[in-house]
Amino acid sequence: MKVSAIANSNIALVKYWGKRDKEFMLPFNGSISMTVNDMFTHTTVEFDKKYTEDILIVNGKGLKPGEEDYDEYVGAFMKVVRQLTGNQTKIKIVSKNNYPTAAGLASSASGFAALSLAVSKAFGMPLNEKALSILARRGSGSASRSISAGFVEWHRGEKKDGSDSFAEQIAPPEHWPEFRMIAVITSKKEKKVKSRAGMAQTVATCPFYPKWVETVPIDLDAIRKGIKEKNFTLVGTTAEHNCLKMHATMIATRPAIIYWNPATMEVIHSIMDWRDEGLESYFTIDAGPQVKVLCMEKDSKELAKRLGALKGVDEIIVTRPGPGARFTDEHLF
Amino acid sequence: MKVSAIANSNIALVKYWGKRDKEFMLPFNGSISMTVNDMFTHTTVEFDKKYTEDILIVNGKGLKPGEEDYDEYVGAFMKVVRQLTGNQTKIKIVSKNNYPTAAGLASSASGFAALSLAVSKAFGMPLNEKALSILARRGSGSASRSISAGFVEWHRGEKKDGSDSFAEQIAPPEHWPEFRMIAVITSKKEKKVKSRAGMAQTVATCPFYPKWVETVPIDLDAIRKGIKEKNFTLVGTTAEHNCLKMHATMIATRPAIIYWNPATMEVIHSIMDWRDEGLESYFTIDAGPQVKVLCMEKDSKELAKRLGALKGVDEIIVTRPGPGARFTDEHLF
Numbered sequence: 001m002k003v004s005a006i007a008n009s010n011i012a013l014v015k016y017w018g019k020r021d022k023e024f025m026l027p028f029n030g031s032i033s034m035t036v037n038d039m040f041t042h043t044t045v046e047f048d049k050k051y052t053e054d055i056l057i058v059n060g061k062g063l064k065p066g067e068e069d070y071d072e073y074v075g076a077f078m079k080v081v082r083q084l085t086g087n088q089t090k091i092k093i094v095s096k097n098n099y100p101t102a103a104g105l106a107s108s109a110s111g112f113a114a115l116s117l118a119v120s121k122a123f124g125m126p127l128n129e130k131a132l133s134i135l136a137r138r139g140s141g142s143a144s145r146s147i148s149a150g151f152v153e154w155h156r157g158e159k160k161d162g163s164d165s166f167a168e169q170i171a172p173p174e175h176w177p178e179f180r181m182i183a184v185i186t187s188k189k190e191k192k193v194k195s196r197a198g199m200a201q202t203v204a205t206c207p208f209y210p211k212w213v214e215t216v217p218i219d220l221d222a223i224r225k226g227i228k229e230k231n232f233t234l235v236g237t238t239a240e241h242n243c244l245k246m247h248a249t250m251i252a253t254r255p256a257i258i259y260w261n262p263a264t265m266e267v268i269h270s271i272m273d274w275r276d277e278g279l280e281s282y283f284t285i286d287a288g289p290q291v292k293v294l295c296m297e298k299d300s301k302e303l304a305k306r307l308g309a310l311k312g313v314d315e316i317i318v319t320r321p322g323p324g325a326r327f328t329d330e331h332l333f
Numbered sequence: 334m335k336v337s338a339i340a341n342s343n344i345a346l347v348k349y350w351g352k353r354d355k356e357f358m359l360p361f362n363g364s365i366s367m368t369v370n371d372m373f374t375h376t377t378v379e380f381d382k383k384y385t386e387d388i389l390i391v392n393g394k395g396l397k398p399g400e401e402d403y404d405e406y407v408g409a410f411m412k413v414v415r416q417l418t419g420n421q422t423k424i425k426i427v428s429k430n431n432y433p434t435a436a437g438l439a440s441s442a443s444g445f446a447a448l449s450l451a452v453s454k455a456f457g458m459p460l461n462e463k464a465l466s467i468l469a470r471r472g473s474g475s476a477s478r479s480i481s482a483g484f485v486e487w488h489r490g491e492k493k494d495g496s497d498s499f500a501e502q503i504a505p506p507e508h509w510p511e512f513r514m515i516a517v518i519t520s521k522k523e524k525k526v527k528s529r530a531g532m533a534q535t536v537a538t539c540p541f542y543p544k545w546v547e548t549v550p551i552d553l554d555a556i557r558k559g560i561k562e563k564n565f566t567l568v569g570t571t572a573e574h575n576c577l578k579m580h581a582t583m584i585a586t587r588p589a590i591i592y593w594n595p596a597t598m599e600v601i602h603s604i605m606d607w608r609d610e611g612l613e614s615y616f617t618i619d620a621g622p623q624v625k626v627l628c629m630e631k632d633s634k635e636l637a638k639r640l641g642a643l644k645g646v647d648e649i650i651v652t653r654p655g656p657g658a659r660f661t662d663e664h665l666f
Contacts, residue, residue: 207545207547208585211540211541211544214540240589241587244584244585244589244591248541248581248582248584249581251580251581252541252574252577252578252581256573256574256577258577258598258601258602258605260593261598261602262595262596262598262599262644263595264598265594265595265598268591269591269594311595312595
């Protein structure tokens, strides 16, 4: 039996940084994101007794049980799936991104969202959006937000078992079709410090971390209001500040985590300068050197042109609010 | 009557960021610096009844009473001097730096230290090192540290009138002659946000600022110990963390203050990479894009060569612990 699913990446407007529970992947704070239209993971799962162990192929590269990159991510996730279903059948997973992997473009978000949808069917476990979001969260926190379309909020939750820590839609893509995100790729190298290790280091050693947790709810309220009222200035200024506040916690971590590269700085300062001149856009940056520029449709062409001409910029992807995770008939093998 | 004085710049190993009192220039936290050997300000003061208003020439550029750049800095300082001495005689000040001004190389530190020494004599007010440090502080906080030679601590103090907020020597230059600082100039443009405005903005809006104030004493203890024991690793790791923690408070300020440019990032990441390979050095950065690299004499040649070859690096100045403020017979006019 073969099942294929596609899930799109999402870009956080209020960031997730830090787990209060590593087993259940429960965050210290809620977050809000936009599921994007043009960056996705396509995953095919084959559920067959002929396999004696799980097989995983990500972007053409095989990963096996026993290898750290397998065990800590897909391996741990499949353990959860088998606990839930009681089914020990081995599977083959083939997954492919249409954008660079592990460089701060939320590849684990789209990856685990697509995998969650595919395995839920393969293991005969039909789940609604909320339950899928909770399952995806067990693979990667931010994956919980890639199940839904458009603008999405992942609730922190209070319960120990994580049953109230799920994502749900704030507004569908049609609510704000003029919203644009321009992903500015400044490096295709895999990042040195993975998000998971980075956030654990920050929680453990950054003196500012408790204040981050304390102030995120203010940003969540502002972004939720901004999305509902389509107030771009409110969404942009809040998202930019929230991103800088998160990077400040990383920078003040010991040892320091600095995801920015020279081109990241070039883009940041250009955005600020252009804004001073009246071209309104804001930036947000995840755990990597890429910059995601937020703007309205009317300015996206001019911004894409200018951003593409900056020193150190490799590639530009212009995208908009996009669909949630869904099945597809196109199988990868 | 003409008096000339020279004072050297200093580079903070534990930074000063934020005032608890703007009139008396009292800091929220203590700081530790090294007075450097090769970057200084030379100032000549002429005290003469022929002047009907103060004349100031900094690096060949005239500034007059009524201009913001005069009134808020030298103008405010001269008001303090006249209150203390009761002498209203006007003066001519000619000041020159042997390094780029106002781009995060502590030009106000060496400038106000040299001016304090020169005016103390011109106004017939002989002051000891502690009193000079207190006077220099009224011009610019960090100037209090440029009065003394070598490694210097500026005590926060507790009193309202600032009489216990002064700098004093921890160790003379001879204590650690192998210590080197390499100033890496990445931009000679004057910075957009001056330190004074930047720190006021951070104190007012950064949610992390109180934690900065709370944690600085830990860094002060470590650096003081490191200097006394000549433990370079302890001094370097603490100074680098302290600098990043300060920049984190700037980055999380609203509106954000980002002093780093692309070359700053190039230097930061290179230092970290070279350190991983065994070449031990650390960086510190003030309110500007320049990077100051800390190392031992044995590695300074290799580091200067590598740093000079990095993209975006304009100039390299290698220096060591240097002398305090002193008089000179060479007048500027």
